[in-house]
Amino acid sequence: MTIAPPVVRTAPLSARSAAGSGSVSWMAWPALIAFTLFGLIPLVGVLVLSFSSWSGQTTDIPFSGLDSWRSVLADPQLPHALGVTFLIMALSWVVQTPLSILIGVFLAAQHRYRGVLAVLYFIPLLLSQAAISITYKALLDPNFGLGAGLGFEFLQQDWLGDSTLAVGVVVFVVSWQFIPFHSLIYQGGVRQIPASMYEAAQIDGAGRVRQFFSITLPQLKYTIITSSTLMVVGSLTFFDLIWVLTAGGPGDATRALAVDMYTRGFKANLMGPASVIAVILVLCGLVLALALRRLGGRDQADSQLEGA
Amino acid sequence: MATMLDSRTPPKAAAQPPVKRRRRSSPVHWNFAGGLAGWIWLAIVVMPIYWIVITSLKLQNDYYDTNPLAPPADPTLENYRFVLESDFVQYFINSVIVTVGAVGPAVLVSFMAAYAIIRGGAGSRFLRAVNGLFLMGLAIPLQAVIIPIYLIIIRIQMYDTLGAIILPSLAFAIPLSVLVLGNFIRDVPKELFESMRMDGATEWGTLWRLAFPLTRPALVTVTIYQGLTVWNGFVLPLILTQSPEQRTLPLALWEFQGQYSVNIPAVLASVVLTTLPILTLYVIGRRQLLSGLTAGFSK
Known part of the structure; x- marks a missing residue:
């Protein structure tokens, strides 16, 4: 394992360390090749395929210019899918952010139940979205699920059969899985706030609530931006969860962009239009990530994302 | 509720000024909300x-x-027996193969690339470009490029094999791994590299004898994070495989649910079984797993 193959030329002893760079470059190649083949080429490929009318069934790819773009942009399904995507994005941000901050602050403090809390708390992060969605599907069954068993009228609704409720369920399940993750990020953020700031505030007579709004929240600004970026950009790609939970239904109430892409491409065999949706997905992600970065100021957002 | 409140009310130090409070690691008091x-x-x-x-x-x-x-x-345990008899052992083995096959090589090549970027980045435009490329790669969502990946997999005649899941999983694990591992290699004191060089060690030797032991925690973290991602992956198996023999656990779970949707206890037993390996790991290495989950996202 530790035996060095003689392939590598040692840098001349007299050279400055930078001069030895030629001898390490080769180490970047395997990763570069792997990522190029299945990351970069597909990224270019999706743009190319958006100008085709490939069915996905054959390896014969007919090109059809802007046809796919025209048909997708004229299709009322596109604004609908965009609407669903942004609705789920906005709702899940609104639900997750305040709760994650509250819980993150709570977890950052030392207290007796922390250990127990933490063990149970993060279990949702470990489960696959398929497993989570299957569980909720059974749990929310109006006839045999939790509501029926407990006899609560309120819980006995047809959660996944009603358009509005189904969107709510998706947002809830997303929150169920990801609030622990974001709490973890906020917990880390809170721990970085110098204790002296709170001591100073205390001497000035600021109460808990005041301290939270005047110290904790402003100090968490960049953590909030990091967490929001992950939430917002991540929500563009919700697929597993929605697909297993509702398959985009009822009707097309939860047919977000990623689901729409899959349905067009792999169910309707229209890879051209599906690729158009994929390009739109990439563009949305880039625009959102850049917008959030600007919000936080370039340098800070950088260092936050890069710090490990 | 009462006991909870009691336990958390900070030891009424009101009598004494905050000088004596020991709050080194927790700047924040318990808060009700x-x-x-x-x-x-x-x-x-x-x-x-x-x-x-x-x-x-x-x-x-x-x-x-x-x-x-x-x-x-x-x-x-009847439900568990039923699930195990429904080929879940096969699916489990498939998941292990895919996870190990993707994450092992991914972490290895990422580690090498991160090392190269940190060690040679200052003097090599090529390495800086590679670094920029991986940073950009962080922003590419797997879902968005799944159609060309499907095409490539068909063209190289790997459709409906475990390799079809492994290759893209491997590639998409690279950008974040390089980023996180690079941050850790950067923390290794320059003098150590220098003395390795003085001793006539090759870069390859330095990678294994110096960088590897010093970044081991980060390697574990990254491996766990990527392992979990691949283990729980659903999109790639869904699109790139077809036959039951090639199913991994999340996909098998979904198919099983479709087939036995009325047998809820059995479906849930399958959920428990597929999660059990991860839960076991969680109990063993909770700390590393949790730091793995936020790898690269929180400082």
Whole structure:
């Protein structure tokens, strides 16, 4: 394992360390090749395929210019899918952010139940979205699920059969899985706030609530931006969860962009239009990530994302 | 609630000024709203998990006529037997192959690339470009490029094989791994590299004898994070495989659910079984797993 193959030329002893760079470059190649083949080429490929009318069934790819773009942009399904995507994005941000901050602050403090809390708390992060969605599907069954068993009228609704409720369920399940993750990020953020700031505030007579709004929240600004970026950009790609939970239904109430892409491409065999949706997905992600970065100021957002 | 409040009310140090408070690691006091949210959310998290476990131990008939939250009167492992007989051992093996096959090489090549970028980045435009490329790669969502990946996999005649899942999983694990590992290699004191060089060590030797031991925690973290991602992956198996023999656990779970949707206890037993390996790891290495989950996202 530790035996060095003689392939590598040692840098001349007299050279400055930078001069030895030629001898390490080769180490970047395997990763570069792997990522190029299945990351970069597909990224270019999706743009190319958006100008085709490939069915996905054959390896014969007919090109059809802007046809796919025209048909997708004229299709009322596109604004609908965009609407669903942004609705789920906005709702899940609104639900997750305040709760994650509250819980993150709570977890950052030392207290007796922390250990127990933490063990149970993060279990949702470990489960696959398929497993989570299957569980909720059974749990929310109006006839045999939790509501029926407990006899609560309120819980006995047809959660996944009603358009509005189904969107709510998706947002809830997303929150169920990801609030622990974001709490973890906020917990880390809170721990970085110098204790002296709170001591100073205390001497000035600021109460808990005041301290939270005047110290904790402003100090968490960049953590909030990091967490929001992950939430917002991540929500563009919700697929597993929605697909297993509702398959985009009822009707097309939860047919977000990623689901729409899959349905067009792999169910309707229209890879051209599906690729158009994929390009739109990439563009949305880039625009959102850049917008959030600007919000936080370039340098800070950088260092936050890069710090490990 | 009362006991909770009691335990958390900071030791009424009001008499003494805050000088004596020991709050080195926790600048924030216990707060009521946070505590309330924390405990309520805990209940919301735990309840479904509890329900999954008890229901998986009930017979199908009992499931329909007992209180869903009551533990089974006579617990049975019948559902587990049924799930295991439905080829879940095969799916489990597939998942292990895919996870190990993707994450092992991914972490290795990422480690090498991160090392090259940190060591040679200052003097090599090529390495800086590679670094920029991986940073950009962080922003590419797998879902968005799944159609060309499907095409490539068909063209190289790997459709419906485990390799079809491994290759893209491997590639998409690279950008974040390079980023996180690079951050750790950067922390290794320059003098150590210098003395390795003085001793005539090659870069390859330095990679293994110096960087590897010093970044081991980061390597574990990255491996766990990527392992979990691949283990739980659903999109790639869904699109790139077809036959039951090539199913990985999340996909098998979904198919099983479609097939036996009325047998909820069996479906939930399959959920428990597929999650068990991860839960076991979680119990063993909770700290590393949790730091793995936020790898690269929190400082």
